Amino acid sequence: MTQILELVNLTKDFTAKNGTKIGAVRGVSLKQAKGETIGVVGESGCGKSTLGRMILQLIRPSSGQVIFQNQDLMSLDKSELRQARRQMQMIFQDPYAALDPRMSVGKLVEEPLLIFGQGSRQERQKKVAQLLEVCGLSSDLASSHPGALSGGQRQRICIARALALSPKLVVADEPVSALDVSVQAQVINLMMQLKRDHDLSYIFISHNLAVVKYVSDRIAVMYLGRIVEIGSPDDICTDPAHPYTRLLLDAIPVPDPERTRPLDQAPFDPLETKLSSTGCSYVNRCSFVTAKCKQEAPKLVSVGPPAKSHWVECHLYQ
Ligand code: ADP
Numbered sequence: 001m002t003q004i005l006e007l008v009n010l011t012k013d014f015t016a017k018n019g020t021k022i023g024a025v026r027g028v029s030l031k032q033a034k035g036e037t038i039g040v041v042g043e044s045g046c047g048k049s050t051l052g053r054m055i056l057q058l059i060r061p062s063s064g065q066v067i068f069q070n071q072d073l074m075s076l077d078k079s080e081l082r083q084a085r086r087q088m089q090m091i092f093q094d095p096y097a098a099l100d101p102r103m104s105v106g107k108l109v110e111e112p113l114l115i116f117g118q119g120s121r122q123e124r125q126k127k128v129a130q131l132l133e134v135c136g137l138s139s140d141l142a143s144s145h146p147g148a149l150s151g152g153q154r155q156r157i158c159i160a161r162a163l164a165l166s167p168k169l170v171v172a173d174e175p176v177s178a179l180d181v182s183v184q185a186q187v188i189n190l191m192m193q194l195k196r197d198h199d200l201s202y203i204f205i206s207h208n209l210a211v212v213k214y215v216s217d218r219i220a221v222m223y224l225g226r227i228v229e230i231g232s233p234d235d236i237c238t239d240p241a242h243p244y245t246r247l248l249l250d251a252i253p254v255p256d257p258e259r260t261r262p263l264d265q266a267p268f269d270p271l272e273t274k275l276s277s278t279g280c281s282y283v284n285r286c287s288f289v290t291a292k293c294k295q296e297a298p299k300l301v302s303v304g305p306p307a308k309s310h311w312v313e314c315h316l317y318q
Pocket of ligand 1: 014015016022023024042043044045046047048049050051
């Protein structure tokens with residue numbers, strides 16, 4: 001396996017306005033193979049965006065390592081980091097906020113090429129037309145402004161911008177959550193096609209397990225800043241081990257008006273949960289709590305065959 005990314009014990013602490021320490025990401029370790037899509041799933045506030053932004057060093061980690069293509073990003077100086085960042089791009093949730101409404105589509109897609117001094121004006125314009133086409137947009141749109149476009153078109157422009165510098169890794173943070181359901185599948189299919197054609201690796205962040213299941217080679221389930229379970233989409237969705245993963249699965253909507261959604265029944269405050277837990281961080285919500293869960297944090301262990309592909313952090317499996 002050629003490795004593209006490794007996270008080693010990555011941690012980020014924030015300080016809330018009232019002075020409380022928030023462990024947004026708490027010791028995340030992960031290895032990603034080149035060409036692999038790792039889906040990161042979990043409820044709002046579990047640390048997904050912080051993790052994604054730390055990978056690109058948009059947020060500086062409190063501790064730990066981000067190793068991208070064998071380079072420890074934390075040890076790079078500003079200009080080295082700038083070069084490394086060319087190969088890593090981010091797609092954000094909100095295509096409305098991500099695009100400057102005063103710039104034309106052509107200028108928006110050209111901007112990354114300009115910033116990195118790529119090609120002549122003519123070459124850049126040719127590249128912009130190619131990128132728009134690759135992303136399923138007519139090159140005629142180059143003179144339009146984002147305000148005239150639909151949400152799906154805008155997200156395609158964000159994707160074209162992200163592709164402009166031929167990245168190796170794309171971190172997509174809820175890339176379809178702000179789009180109409182009818183458009184979501186089109187954008188996801190485009191991303192999957194681009195992955196194949198451009199040899200990309202994705203970190204695909206979403207609160208929606210159904211979406212993550214569709215796109216991922218492996219799924220990492222996050223809860224309160226930790227990866228509590230990781231495995232193939234089959235492991236996670238057909239044979240989930242962690243009680244929290246089961247809750248996420250139960251929360252996937254099914255067309256049954258009589259059925260209640262478990263996550264709606266269990267409102268939780270991340271800060272409150274963190275403050276009250278000493279052992280396992282899921283202890284306050286778990287239906288299988290034992291005395292050990294309250295006293296001792298569980299370690300990540302391998303579950304089920306084949307060995308070493310499905311891991312869970314839960315005392316039920318220690
Ligand atoms: P997610 O993407 O899963 O919704 P986030 O990574 O945005 O979660 O947030 C994780 C936790 O860190 C939350 O409790 C959030 O309130 C907190 N947090 C995120 N950014 C900041 C910040 N800049 N300052 C203080 N707390 C933050």
